[in-house]
Every structure is written in structure tokens, then in C-alpha cells.
Amino acid sequence: MASLSFFRRMSLPKMGKLSSKMNASEPNAEERVSTPEKQTVLLLHAPRQPYQLTDNYPVPQVKGDLEVLVKTRAIGLNPIDWKAPDFNFGIPELPYISGRELAGEIVETSGRSSRLKLGDRVLVISTDYRDLRKAAYQEYVVALDYNTVRLPPALSLEKASTLGVAFVAAALALGVCMGVDFSDVLDGPDLYRLLREVASEDLPSDIRKECLDGIRDHERALPGDWLAVWGGSSTSAHLTIQLAKLAGLKTVAVVDKAKHGLRLANHKAIRTDLLVDSHDSRRAVDIIRSNLKGKLRFGIDTRGADSATSLLQALSPGNLTSSSLVPVGAVDGSPPSPPATPDDSMLLSAHLIALTGLPKQPAPEGTVFHTVPIKLFHEVPAIGEALSSWLERLLAEGRICAPEIVDIEQGLESVNKGLDRMRRGEISGGKLVVKVA
Numbered sequence: 454m455a456s457l458s459f460f461r462r463m464s465l466p467k468m469g470k471l472s473s474k475m476n477a478s479e480p481n482a483e484e485r486v487s488t489p490e491k492q493t494v495l496l497l498h499a500p501r502q503p504y505q506l507t508d509n510y511p512v513p514q515v516k517g518d519l520e521v522l523v524k525t526r527a528i529g530l531n532p533i534d535w536k537a538p539d540f541n542f543g544i545p546e547l548p549y550i551s552g553r554e555l556a557g558e559i560v561e562t563s564g565r566s567s568r569l570k571l572g573d574r575v576l577v578i579s580t581d582y583r584d585l586r587k588a589a590y591q592e593y594v595v596a597l598d599y600n601t602v603r604l605p606p607a608l609s610l611e612k613a614s615t616l617g618v619a620f621v622a623a624a625l626a627l628g629v630c631m632g633v634d635f636s637d638v639l640d641g642p643d644l645y646r647l648l649r650e651v652a653s654e655d656l657p658s659d660i661r662k663e664c665l666d667g668i669r670d671h672e673r674a675l676p677g678d679w680l681a682v683w684g685g686s687s688t689s690a691h692l693t694i695q696l697a698k699l700a701g702l703k704t705v706a707v708v709d710k711a712k713h714g715l716r717l718a719n720h721k722a723i724r725t726d727l728l729v730d731s732h733d734s735r736r737a738v739d740i741i742r743s744n745l746k747g748k749l750r751f752g753i754d755t756r757g758a759d760s761a762t763s764l765l766q767a768l769s770p771g772n773l774t775s776s777s778l779v780p781v782g783a784v785d786g787s788p789p790s791p792p793a794t795p796d797d798s799m800l801l802s803a804h805l806i807a808l809t810g811l812p813k814q815p816a817p818e819g820t821v822f823h824t825v826p827i828k829l830f831h832e833v834p835a836i837g838e839a840l841s842s843w844l845e846r847l848l849a850e851g852r853i854c855a856p857e858i859v860d861i862e863q864g865l866e867s868v869n870k871g872l873d874r875m876r877r878g879e880i881s882g883g884k885l886v887v888k889v890a
């Protein structure tokens with residue numbers, strides 16, 4: 454574990470005491486508690502190998518005004534943490550440090566962040582997997598202040614470590630891919646509008662089309678519209694359903710009902726309007742279609758290409774109904790003429806968002822396939838800031854709840870054991886957390 458005999462900065466009067474690089478009376482003074490130079494991390498040396506516990510690894514350095522250093526206390530394990538090494542993707546360099554979300558305390562700030570202070574209990578959502586300084590499987594983690602969320606006192610660090618990645622994926626799927634406006638939910642973001650205020654060259658080129666052309670203004674999801682979530686037991690579904698309900702959408706979840714039905718039906722925050730068993734996917738599609746009668750235009754799949762293909766069959770593109778068009782002449786009192794024949798501008802496409810894999814087939818006419826532009830969170834500060842500050846308000850006001858913790862492992866050294874449990878499918882309907890001393 455980290456040796457406290459090496460201090461990264463000039464020696465401090467007492468371990469844990471606040472230090473300031475500039476004059477303490479200056480409002481922008483950089484602040485830090487003493488931190489060691491070296492720490493313990495988990496290193497991946499090659500695909501399909503366990504992570505190696507490694508001492509005497511340098512503590513990452515913060516750069517610039519927008520970064521803070523956080524002492525890791527609890528890590529939320531994610532499927533990508535075992536899938537990336539097993540299937541050899543998403544590993545930009547070796548040895549690699551993994552881990553996408555954690556909770557802990559701020560031990561260093563630039564002093565310029567308006568929100569974050571030394572000692573704040575925070576959740577760090579580390580979507581930037583290319584920057585090893587920001588990975589969770591280490592004792593100290595660098596975080597962008599706009600990817601860091603302060604926690605209310607009642608929320609434990611363990612609970613907090615479960616919800617960040619799922620929140621960001623859910624908010625971007627709903628807000629960007631479906632155009633949901635969260636303005637009425639504790640002054641949440643209207644991501645559709647926010648993205649159009651960002652200079653288009655500041656949007657990463659590989660997701661620019663999804664951000665700006667993924668959905669047209671007149672087809673954005675509105676309160677009362679239906680959303681189906683296939684794979685309703687997942688952590689990402691847990692957050693997606695909650696945010697969708699807060700925005701006034703009606704929800705369907707497709708799950709293994711024997712395993713998850715009771716839990717979902719009894720949980721006020723994630724109880725859906727319709728709960729469908731996933732065992733027979735063809736029957737699940739029939740049940741959705743017969744209940745919703747052509748009204749389902751939005752689907753989010755959390756499981757993979759096969760269930761995404763089933764979800765596609767449940768979706769129904771539509772047209773703007775004549776009742777939603779103002780007949781010509783009706784406003785000025787003259788006799789109304791019949792509504793125009795529907796053309797392309799009136800089509801309401803169906804929208805399928807895949808978190809894990811899109812159907813193998815191309816999108817049929819009238820349907821748009823989406824992947825979640827997750828990198829918006831760390832690459833576009835205005836989006837990261839909007840989501841992080843909104844999550845702070847949602848947590849402070851108790852408007853969303855964290856997923857269940859299935860179990861807690863102890864120490865960085867237990868991460869491999871935890872990931873093996875996830876590989877074996879033992880972690881279901883909640884999150885596995887690792888506590889770090």
C-alpha cells in the first residue's frame with residue numbers, strides 16, 4: 454500500500470492537514486492534503502490476464518485548473534472491466550489501469566473550481582478510459598471537476614460508487630438520442646438545445662452526427678411517450694427508468710420476471726407501467742405490441758445484439774397525427790382546409806439505442822439506430838458540467854436512488870475475485886462494490 458514516507462510536495466506540518474501553494478488568503482490558492490508519492494494500483498499487462506497488484510506506482514499528477522485529486526474509498530465494478538481484457542478491446546496501452554467509477558474524498562484542488570473543495574465526499578465518473586490517471590483501480594485518481602459529483606451526507610461512499618456510469622449513459626441516451634428535455638426536473642439539462650449551443654467543431658467528429666442529426670426536433674420524446682428498456686435488471690436500466698419516469702415518459706421493462714419481477718414491481722422509483730418477461734422474446738414482442746398498439750417509438754437495449762433485434766421488432770415508426778397538426782385557416786377563423794398529405798417532414802421515426810450491441814441488420818426504413826455518445830461527458834465540458842451538477846441536485850433532493858449493492862469486496866486485491874464473479878453471471882440486479890482503505 455502507499456508509503457507515507459514519500460511526500461510529493463514539500464513536507465507538511467502534519468499529515469492530513471490542509472496545505473496551500475499560494476498565500477492562503479488568496480481566493481484561488483491551490484489546496485491539498487499531504488499525499489504520498491507512491492501508491493498501489495492494479496495493472497493489466499496483457500489481455501486475458503488478471504490485474505496485477507502493484508506497489509510503488511507513482512500517484513498521478515493533476516494538470517491545469519480543472520483537475521482534482523481524489524482518494525479512492527469505494528469502486529463500482531462495471532462489465533467493461535472484465536469484458537475489455539477478455540475480448541481485447543478498449544485497452545489503449547499496456548500496462549493498463551482500468552476502472553470507471555469510484556467514490557472518495559478530494560485531497561487536492563487547483564483552488565479554481567467553484568464547486569469542489571478539499572475534503573468533499575465525491576463520486577468520480579471516469580468515462581475517459583484513455584487517460585490512466587483517471588482510472589479507478591488505484592488509490593489516488595485524477596478527475597476533471599466537471600466529471601466529479603459532490604455527495605449528500607446521507608449517501609454512503611459505497612452506494613455512491615454504483616451509479617455514475619449508469620447515470621451518464623442513461624442521461625445521454627435519453628437526452629441526446631431521444632431528445633428528452635429535463636428542464637422541469639430540478640432544472641436539469643435540455644441536452645438537445647445545449648449541444649446546438651456548442652460550436653460543432655468542439656464536438657468530437659466521430660459522434661457529431663449522433664449529437665446533431667440523431668433525432669429531429671419534431672420527433673423528440675415528450676411526456677406521455679413510451680420507452681421500452683430491454684434488459685431491465687441492469688444498473689443502466691435502473692437509472693434509465695428513473696430518469697425517464699422523472700421526465701414523464703411511460704415505461705416498459707423487459708426482464709427475467711421470475712428473477713427480477715418482484716423487486717421491480719415493489720420498487721417505487723423503478724416500477725414500470727408494463728413489466729414483460731424476457732424468457733420468450735417473440736412473446737415479449739407480441740405482448741408489447743398488443744398492449745401499446747403502435748405507440749412505442751423509443752427503445753433502449755442494455756443486453757446485446759440479439760435482444761436489440763427483438764426490441765426493434767417491438768418498435769413502431771409513426772406519423773404526426775392530424776390532431777397534432779393545426780389545420781390551415783383554423784387559427785384566423787376562416788374555414789379549415791384538410792391537413793396536408795403526410796410527407797417526410799411529418800414522419801416520426803422509431804429510435805433504437807443500444808448500450809451493448811446494435812442489431813446485425815441495417816436500420817429498417819423509419820427507424821434510426823443510436824449508440825450512446827458517452828465521450829461527450831469528458832470531452833465537452835458544458836455537457837459534463839450540466840450532467841454532474843444535475844446529478845448533485847438529484848441526489849441532494851433524493852430524486853433518484855442508487856442501485857442495490859449485491860455485495861462488497863475488501864481491498865484492491867479483491868477486484869479480480871469480484872470480476873470473476875461478474876464473469877460467472879453471479880452479480881445480477883445490482884452492483885458489486887470494492888472498498889479501498
Ligand SMILES: NC(=O)c1ccc[n+]([C@@H]2O[C@H](COP(=O)([O-])OP(=O)(O)OC[C@H]3O[C@@H](n4cnc5c(N)ncnc54)[C@H](OP(=O)(O)O)[C@@H]3O)[C@@H](O)[C@H]2O)c1
Nearest residue numbers: 532622686687688689755808809825827875876878881882
Ligand atoms: N455504451 C455505453 O456507453 C455503455 C454505458 C454503460 C453500460 N454499457 C453496457 O451496457 C451493458 C449493461 O451494463 P450495466 O452496467 O447496466 O450492467 P450490469 O448492471 O452489470 O448487469 C446487467 C445484467 O446482465 C446480466 N448479467 C450479469 N452477469 C452476466 C454475464 N456474465 N453474462 C451475461 N449476462 C450477465 C444480469 O441480468 P439477468 O440477471 O437479468 O440475466 C445483470 O443484471 C453492459 O454491456 C455495459 O458494458 C454501455
